[in-house]
Amino acid sequence: MIDSDRRSDLRPARLRPFDVARVGAEGLRTRPVRAVLSALGIAIGIAAMVAVVGITTSSRLDLAQRLARYGTNVLTVTPGVDFIGKDATLPDEAVSMVARIADVQHVSATGTVKHTAVYRTDHVPATNTNGIAVLAARTDLPSSVGATLTDGAWLNTATDRTTAVVLGATAAQYLGIDAAGPDVKVWLGGQWFTVIGILSPVPLEAGLDSAVFVGLPAARDRLAFDGHMSTMYVRITPTAVDDVRAELGRTVNPEYPNEVRVERPSDALQVKQATNQTFTALLLGLGAVALLVGGVGVANTMIISVLERRGEIGWRRALGATKGQIRIQFLTEALLLSALGGVGGIVLGVAVTTSYALTQGWPIAVPGWAQATAVAATLVIGGIAGLYPAVRAARLAPTEALALP
Numbered sequence: 283m284i285d286s287d288r289r290s291d292l293r294p295a296r297l298r299p300f301d302v303a304r305v306g307a308e309g310l311r312t313r314p315v316r317a318v319l320s321a322l323g324i325a326i327g328i329a330a331m332v333a334v335v336g337i338t339t340s341s342r343l344d345l346a347q348r349l350a351r352y353g354t355n356v357l358t359v360t361p362g363v364d365f366i367g368k369d370a371t372l373p374d375e376a377v378s379m380v381a382r383i384a385d386v387q388h389v390s391a392t393g394t395v396k397h398t399a400v401y402r403t404d405h406v407p408a409t410n411t412n413g414i415a416v417l418a419a420r421t422d423l424p425s426s427v428g429a430t431l432t433d434g435a436w437l438n439t440a441t442d443r444t445t446a447v448v449l450g451a452t453a454a455q456y457l458g459i460d461a462a463g464p465d466v467k468v469w470l471g472g473q474w475f476t477v478i479g480i481l482s483p484v485p486l487e488a489g490l491d492s493a494v495f496v497g498l499p500a501a502r503d504r505l506a507f508d509g510h511m512s513t514m515y516v517r518i519t520p521t522a523v524d525d526v527r528a529e530l531g532r533t534v535n536p537e538y539p540n541e542v543r544v545e546r547p548s549d550a551l552q553v554k555q556a557t558n559q560t561f562t563a564l565l566l567g568l569g570a571v572a573l574l575v576g577g578v579g580v581a582n583t584m585i586i587s588v589l590e591r592r593g594e595i596g597w598r599r600a601l602g603a604t605k606g607q608i609r610i611q612f613l614t615e616a617l618l619l620s621a622l623g624g625v626g627g628i629v630l631g632v633a634v635t636t637s638y639a640l641t642q643g644w645p646i647a648v649p650g651w652a653q654a655t656a657v658a659a660t661l662v663i664g665g666i667a668g669l670y671p672a673v674r675a676a677r678l679a680p681t682e683a684l685a686l687p
Contacts, residue, residue, distance in 0.1 A: 308615075313587075320583040321623030323576025324663065328627025328656045329634065330572055336635030336648040344644040348485050354546065355387075355523050356427065356486055359514035359534055362543045370541035371510045376534045377420075380514065383533060385522035390426035391511035392417040392495070398505050400447075400494050401469040402457045412456045415493040416470065418501035419448075426515040427487050434462030434479030442497020445504065447475040451483045452491040470494070471505045486547040487515070576623060577663040584616050584671035596678070609676040616668020617661060624660030628653055 359380070361370040372391075373379075380389045395416040421437050423429065436448060447468060449459060459466060459477060466477040475496065484490045501507035514534070518526045527546070531539035598608065632648050639646045 316583060317619055317622065320579050321576075321619055321626065323579040324573065324620050324623025324660060325576070325627040325630060327570065327573025327576050328624050328660060329630035331570070331659075332628055332631025332648065332652055332656055333634040333638075335652040336631060336646075337638055339647040339649055339652075340635060340639040340642075340644040343647050344642075347645065355518045355520045356547060357516045357518065357523070357527055357530065358487070358545050358547060359516060359530055360512065360543045360545075362541045370535075370538070372512070372514065372542075373535055374509065376511065376514060379533050380516055380530065383526060383529070385519040385526050386516055387519060388422065388426040388517040389514060390420045390423040391514040392419045392423065392490075392493075393498075393501070393507060393509070393511045393513075394418075395471075395496070395501050395505050395507045398471045400453075400457070400475075402459075404469040404474075406469070413492060414453045414456060415489075416505070417490075417493045417495050418498050418505075418507045419495040420498060423495070423515065426517050427484055427490065428517075429484050429490070430482045431479050432482045433460075434477070436479055437495065437497045441478060443499040443503070444497075445473060445475045445500065446478045446497065448479040448481060448495045449477060450481050450491040450493045450495075453494050454480045456492070468494070470496070473504065573659060573663060577620075577667045580616055580619055580623075580664060581667035581671065583619065584612060584668050585674070587615070588612065588671050588675045599678070605676040608678075609672045612672035612675045613665065613668045616671065617664040620660045620664025620667065624657055627660075628656050631656070 359372070359376070361372050363370055377389055377391050380386055395418055398416045400414050400416055419437065421439060421442055424431075424436050431448075432451070434448070437446060447470060449457065449462075449468075454460065457468060459468075459480070462477045462479050464476060467474045468477060469475075481490070496505065498507075502509060516526070516530065523546070527544055530544045531542040534542045632653075635648050636646050
């Protein structure tokens with residue numbers, strides 16, 4: 283018989299971290315299907331949150347790169363309305379007047395050629411225009427809007443008087459043309475024009491993508507263009523954008539500056555990005571709800587596990603396990619179960635972000651803080667979900683746990 287002095291010297295064995303992890307993982311190993319299904323709720327919530335943050339970050343990075351590539355220093359000038367509500371026009375000398383401003387790097391303009399459509403052949407009904415606009419353009423337009431060509435060349439002083447035309451990226455798709463050449467022609471204004479070039483997409487002015495461009499002299503002589511420019515494009519020294527923007531109206535039309543509308547195309551891209559943030563917040567909320575549901579699933583699984591393993595708990599208590607060791611065993615099991623879902627969710631979220639970014643042509647970006655937050659959220663959910671089942675398991679007395687039902 284052990285005397286009282288020796289009993290007082292006995293201490294329960296302490297579980298090392300490895301032992302805690304092994305004992306906690308036992309329940310997952312013996313019930314793998316249940317563990318996977320319980321972790322699935324956590325995984326869906328984490329995947330949704332990681333994917334939303336990753337896709338949003340990738341979109342913002344793409345926007346930043348586009349703005350850096352095309353610049354935020356381009357302004358568009360269009361006519362507004364006069365004092366009686368009629369459409370105003372830009373003065374004929376507007377381009378030359380704006381070009382005199384010291385901080386203006388490039389200025390160009392286009393004019394809409396009205397009542398004129400472009401077709402692939404001369405057999406297409408006149409009512410079928412495909413929404414393609416015909417614009418009279420200056421030869422210096424690409425330098426002002428940052429446009430480049432995927433094929434061929436832009437208009438120059440030798441071709442802007444001839445039946446030469448350049449297609450916007452979308453217009454070329456509508457017309458079924460993927461390359462320029464002397465044998466590639468379109469039916470424009472009742473005559474054939476030769477396609478000498480095709481533009482790449484112009485992100486800062488998407489309206490140019492669905493247009494075809496002819497030279498100003500050719501538009502006047504062959505298409506009855508009235509000579510009024512409908513849009514001016516002004517590229518400014520980046521540090522002077524606000525100052526030039528404030529004086530453009532008075533410069534373009536000194537007599538009626540209120541009839542001039544000045545806008546910055548990059549603002550529209552930024553507004554669109556800000557609008558997308560509302561949907562991002564909504565999707566994050568849905569991900570949080572899914573994560574909460576997953577946490578409830580983990581708690582339910584752990585409670586069932588405690589009820590099913592009463593015998594195991596009783597034997598462990600009878601063999602000397604303390605309430606604290608039982609508590610930490612089931613709490614560790616809940617944490618491991620949540621961690622399983624968290625890791626799966628992060629992998630799935632990164633995969634979704636990567637796939638979507640690649641389809642959009644965006645750079646792939648999943649912030650480290652998003653993954654760290656997902657890990658932290660997983661552990662918090664697991665800890666909360668496993669706390670009550672762990673406490674309940676620890677409160678079972680050995681005789682009660684070993685009692686047959």
